Amino acid sequence: MKKEIKSKQEKQEKIETLDCNDRHCPFHGSISIRGRSFKGKIIKNDLHKTVTIEFPRQFYLSKYERYAKRRSRIRAHNPECINAQIGDVVKIMETKPI
Numbered sequence: 001m002k003k004e005i006k007s008k009q010e011k012q013e014k015i016e017t018l019d020c021n022d023r024h025c026p027f028h029g030s031i032s033i034r035g036r037s038f039k040g041k042i043i044k045n046d047l048h049k050t051v052t053i054e055f056p057r058q059f060y061l062s063k064y065e066r067y068a069k070r071r072s073r074i075r076a077h078n079p080e081c082i083n084a085q086i087g088d089v090v091k092i093m094e095t096k097p098i
């Protein structure tokens with residue numbers, strides 16, 4: 001568990017030292033992250049440095065008083081310095097609208 005956290009920090013440091021002139025990048029740009037965060041898998045690589053992420057969520061059905069599984073898809077910005085590929089599991093965060 002501890003090791004995992006350390007490798008994550010190393011990865012982040014590596015990203016921060018890379019050259020990047022994307023103004024919508026959370027590490028090098030002027031944009032700051034706030035709000036909700038999601039974890040999911042990249043299923044599609046769209047144009048203009050955008051990826052589509054899919055993750056399961058619980059959906060409450062009042063008729064049956066039970067939870068059902070639903071999948072959500074969110075599109076996220078993927079700057080050059082992160083360069084995530086299809087199949088990668090990523091954590092994304094909300095920003096102000098870009």
Ligand SMILES: [Zn+2]
Nearest residue numbers: 020025028081
């Ligand atoms: Zn960057």
